[in-house]
Amino acid sequence: MSDTKSPALRLNGPVLLQQLRELGEIGADPVAGGRTRVALTDDEKAGRDQLVAWMRELGLDVQIDRIGNIFGTLPCAPGARDAAGAMPRPLMMGSHIDTVINAGALDGCYGVLGGLAVARAFRDAGIVPSRPITVVAFTNEEGARFHPDMMGSLVHAGGLPLDEALDAIGTDGARLGDELVRIGYAGEMAPGTLVPHEYLELHIEQGPILEAEGLEIGVVENLQGISWQQITVQGNANHAGTTPTRLRHDAGYVAAATVAELRRIAVESGTTLATVGTMQLEPGVINVIPRKAVFTVDMRDPDEQRLTQSEARLADFLTKTAAQEGVRISTQRLARFEPVMFDAELTAAIEASAKRLGLSYKRMTSGAGHDAQMIARIAPAAMIFVPSRGGISHNPREHTDDAQLVRGAEVLLDVVARRLGAGQ
Amino acid sequence: MSDTKSPALRLNGPVLLQQLRELGEIGADPVAGGRTRVALTDDEKAGRDQLVAWMRELGLDVQIDRIGNIFGTLPCAPGARDAAGAMPRPLMMGSHIDTVINAGALDGCYGVLGGLAVARAFRDAGIVPSRPITVVAFTNEEGARFHPDMMGSLVHAGGLPLDEALDAIGTDGARLGDELVRIGYAGEMAPGTLVPHEYLELHIEQGPILEAEGLEIGVVENLQGISWQQITVQGNANHAGTTPTRLRHDAGYVAAATVAELRRIAVESGTTLATVGTMQLEPGVINVIPRKAVFTVDMRDPDEQRLTQSEARLADFLTKTAAQEGVRISTQRLARFEPVMFDAELTAAIEASAKRLGLSYKRMTSGAGHDAQMIARIAPAAMIFVPSRGGISHNPREHTDDAQLVRGAEVLLDVVARRLGAGQ
Numbered sequence: 095m096s097d098t099k100s101p102a103l104r105l106n107g108p109v110l111l112q113q114l115r116e117l118g119e120i121g122a123d124p125v126a127g128g129r130t131r132v133a134l135t136d137d138e139k140a141g142r143d144q145l146v147a148w149m150r151e152l153g154l155d156v157q158i159d160r161i162g163n164i165f166g167t168l169p170c171a172p173g174a175r176d177a178a179g180a181m182p183r184p185l186m187m188g189s190h191i192d193t194v195i196n197a198g199a200l201d202g203c204y205g206v207l208g209g210l211a212v213a214r215a216f217r218d219a220g221i222v223p224s225r226p227i228t229v230v231a232f233t234n235e236e237g238a239r240f241h242p243d244m245m246g247s248l249v250h251a252g253g254l255p256l257d258e259a260l261d262a263i264g265t266d267g268a269r270l271g272d273e274l275v276r277i278g279y280a281g282e283m284a285p286g287t288l289v290p291h292e293y294l295e296l297h298i299e300q301g302p303i304l305e306a307e308g309l310e311i312g313v314v315e316n317l318q319g320i321s322w323q324q325i326t327v328q329g330n331a332n333h334a335g336t337t338p339t340r341l342r343h344d345a346g347y348v349a350a351a352t353v354a355e356l357r358r359i360a361v362e363s364g365t366t367l368a369t370v371g372t373m374q375l376e377p378g379v380i381n382v383i384p385r386k387a388v389f390t391v392d393m394r395d396p397d398e399q400r401l402t403q404s405e406a407r408l409a410d411f412l413t414k415t416a417a418q419e420g421v422r423i424s425t426q427r428l429a430r431f432e433p434v435m436f437d438a439e440l441t442a443a444i445e446a447s448a449k450r451l452g453l454s455y456k457r458m459t460s461g462a463g464h465d466a467q468m469i470a471r472i473a474p475a476a477m478i479f480v481p482s483r484g485g486i487s488h489n490p491r492e493h494t495d496d497a498q499l500v501r502g503a504e505v506l507l508d509v510v511a512r513r514l515g516a517g518q
Numbered sequence: 519m520s521d522t523k524s525p526a527l528r529l530n531g532p533v534l535l536q537q538l539r540e541l542g543e544i545g546a547d548p549v550a551g552g553r554t555r556v557a558l559t560d561d562e563k564a565g566r567d568q569l570v571a572w573m574r575e576l577g578l579d580v581q582i583d584r585i586g587n588i589f590g591t592l593p594c595a596p597g598a599r600d601a602a603g604a605m606p607r608p609l610m611m612g613s614h615i616d617t618v619i620n621a622g623a624l625d626g627c628y629g630v631l632g633g634l635a636v637a638r639a640f641r642d643a644g645i646v647p648s649r650p651i652t653v654v655a656f657t658n659e660e661g662a663r664f665h666p667d668m669m670g671s672l673v674h675a676g677g678l679p680l681d682e683a684l685d686a687i688g689t690d691g692a693r694l695g696d697e698l699v700r701i702g703y704a705g706e707m708a709p710g711t712l713v714p715h716e717y718l719e720l721h722i723e724q725g726p727i728l729e730a731e732g733l734e735i736g737v738v739e740n741l742q743g744i745s746w747q748q749i750t751v752q753g754n755a756n757h758a759g760t761t762p763t764r765l766r767h768d769a770g771y772v773a774a775a776t777v778a779e780l781r782r783i784a785v786e787s788g789t790t791l792a793t794v795g796t797m798q799l800e801p802g803v804i805n806v807i808p809r810k811a812v813f814t815v816d817m818r819d820p821d822e823q824r825l826t827q828s829e830a831r832l833a834d835f836l837t838k839t840a841a842q843e844g845v846r847i848s849t850q851r852l853a854r855f856e857p858v859m860f861d862a863e864l865t866a867a868i869e870a871s872a873k874r875l876g877l878s879y880k881r882m883t884s885g886a887g888h889d890a891q892m893i894a895r896i897a898p899a900a901m902i903f904v905p906s907r908g909g910i911s912h913n914p915r916e917h918t919d920d921a922q923l924v925r926g927a928e929v930l931l932d933v934v935a936r937r938l939g940a941g942q
Contacts, residue, residue, distance in 0.1 A: 301760025336725025350777030
């Protein structure tokens with residue numbers, strides 16, 4: 095294999111790291127730690143303003159669409175227009191800059207600023223790309239204030255009508271469309287205008303696998319399907335000391351038995367992950383049998399058929415247990431996404447770049463949801479992961495070593511350069 | 519068996535039912551339903567004042583001790599003094615008149631006003647008893663504001679130092695001793711002064727057994743031991759989508775598995791009851807593995823050895839599961855009472871009276887805690903139960919039919935009459 099990377103295309107690691115730190119200061123909480131830039135708040139507006147300023151410094155053409163997605167485009171040579179005079183579709187890179195509460199500095203931001211670093215490498219080298227390079231920050235990926243999450247990329251991909259998204263009501267009662275206007279990011283471009291030729295998203299793993307296996311790069315070839323449900327069990331409240339076990343209709347027991355069954359489902363399936371993150375018991379008194387239990391179920395599997403099987407096994411268990419215990423169970427679907435297979439050609443390109451740069455890597459599944467899964471509906475897409483220390487994310491302790499962050503961006507640059515023929 | 523009941527000793531059912539209704543009006547909540555007379559509040563003071571007025575109407579000698587227990591005594595004949603000139607110990611009946619929040623009208627009040635009804639029968643018949651008859655209302659049985667519950671009877675029986683009880687701080691920050699003074703019920707008599715010759719407590723079952731079996735009277739021969747624990751599981755919060763099952767330290771799963779194990783312990787023991795009434799998960803987010811779970815365990819068994827075995831089985835399960843899941847578990851004991859065996863002679867007397875009055879009955883265990891279990895430390899004690907509709911208590915829907923309430927009090931009167939030789 096020859097060295098095919100242009101010596102002129104060089105990733106400026108220090109600037110990337112400096113921008114990650116600077117963006118991470120916006121919304122920082124000196125007491126609780128981390129930073130909070132929940133979508134369409136004043137702090138997130140400040141983050142958007144900084145990003146737009148950096149895009150303009152690089153001479154990118156900044157466009158905002160009606161859901162607030164920010165696109166910064168490095169144009170290609172005018173001669174690249176097709177026969178009809180249209181510009182080629184852009185090679186797009188990006189992620190999001192909104193955060194959860196008390197977040198780390200890397201989730202999302204690394205993909206956006208990594209994209210900027212690639213554009214910067216082209217600028218610094220004076221190379222005009224063969225097709226436009228667009229860096230995007232999608233609106234409201236986290237869903238911490240407005241549902242659904244991954245909203246900007248979902249609207250961009252045509253999966254959610256714009257008006258419905260604009261009418262989303264936040265946890266604070268605010269309407270999303272009004273908040274976009276308030277912070278000055280209700281753009282004029284129709285969502286979906288900029289359909290990517292290909293889409294690449296650089297991201298921290300947010301899981302423990304790369305670190306545990308001592309690897310530097312994750313070549314993300316697919317993304318798990320996600321099933322979110324809220325389950326409500328209605329039993330009878332009765333005295334803990336006087337109600338024989340056989341006469342109980344214990345909503346809390348049924349909820350707990352379901353959590354235990356979900357662990358069995360996960361272990362026996364081999365691929366399904368199942369998590370119960372929330373549970374409320376009513377009335378919540380030490381000597382009263384719970385009359386009501388409300389809990390959530392998060393199930394994931396990279397294989398749609400196995401995810402469906404695990405959902406069915408859960409439903410069977412609920413039906414059987416409801417009858418045994420004499421309780422009523424209702425289930426509300428909160429979210430459901432089928433697994434996503436990323437583009438084989440793009441993942442092969444990522445693997446080749448990791449190899450070429452002498453980095454250790456593995457092909458892997460993304461456990462978390464990402465904007466790339468929405469964009470995969472309209473264009474070839476793939477993702478590049480770098481390790482997360484301890485698998486920790488959505489937490490001030492989220493961390494990836496600087497050298498690993500730079501290596502991930504170098505892989506992204508190498509892939510882009512080769513896709514655009516600039517490195518050959 | 520001859521008819522040994524004096525024709526002159528007659529239970530006045532209408533007055534008993536009227537007093538239950540009147541006392542039940544004090545602290546009534548017309549919106550939420552039920553009534554709230556939490557210990558040593560203004561509403562409970564109003565209930566105490568009403569009770570004392572009724573005692574005085576019957577010519578009872580009212581005494582208040584330093585923990586606020588109210589005693590109303592119908593004296594015996596002066597000639598009943600012993601050789602040393604001391605009056606015989608009283609036959610004592612009673613319970614409590616404090617309530618939980620939005621309570622029924624019967625829990626506790628029925629035992630106190632049933633005792634008054636017995637004293638009234640003696641007064642109405644003009645019979646002077648062979649030993650004093652004392653009706654008692656113990657302070658703070660419910661423990662809704664001040665811990666521990668069953669406090670007045672526990673202090674009376676010498677199981678809790680007076681000063682410690684007076685220093686109890688309520689859920690509202692008030693000191694119990696100060697509240698007693700404020701409402702005018704800090705009496706002067708030393709606790710434990712009036713040691714009963716025998717103690718009888720009439721109470722609603724607060725459980726479903728009598729109703730389910732179509733029986734009128736419960737002859738309570740023992741009271742379950744109670745073990746209350748709070749268990750804290752400390753795991754690691756991690757992303758629900760990216761953390762393989764084998765790498766999880768899921769505090770919520772461990773809590774749920776413990777609830778499921780407690781059901782197995784209950785079923786396999788045959789006698790242990792186990793309830794988890796409260797559970798909190800942290801951080802409580804749908805896609806985050808819980809880092810912390812806090813839950814309570816209420817275990818009861820009429821047999822001390824089996825209760826200890828069930829506690830040990832729970833402890834073993836926690837140790838084993840903590841190691842398997844890689845979590846830390848700590849256990850805090852909140853309360854522990856050994857089972858109480860009531861007095862065999864008194865329970866036989868209750869059974870005989872139920873039979874004599876032609877009532878259906880069964881010997882049974884009290885699942886709930888009662889003042890009688892404390893008084894059993896210092897005197898022969900027993901309890902009489904009447905059915906609770908649906909087993910419901912601590913709730914505005916608590917209900918026992920009037921006819922059943924009257925029959926229970928008639929059993930109490932018959933037992934007292936025979937213990938005092940007045941019915942023969």
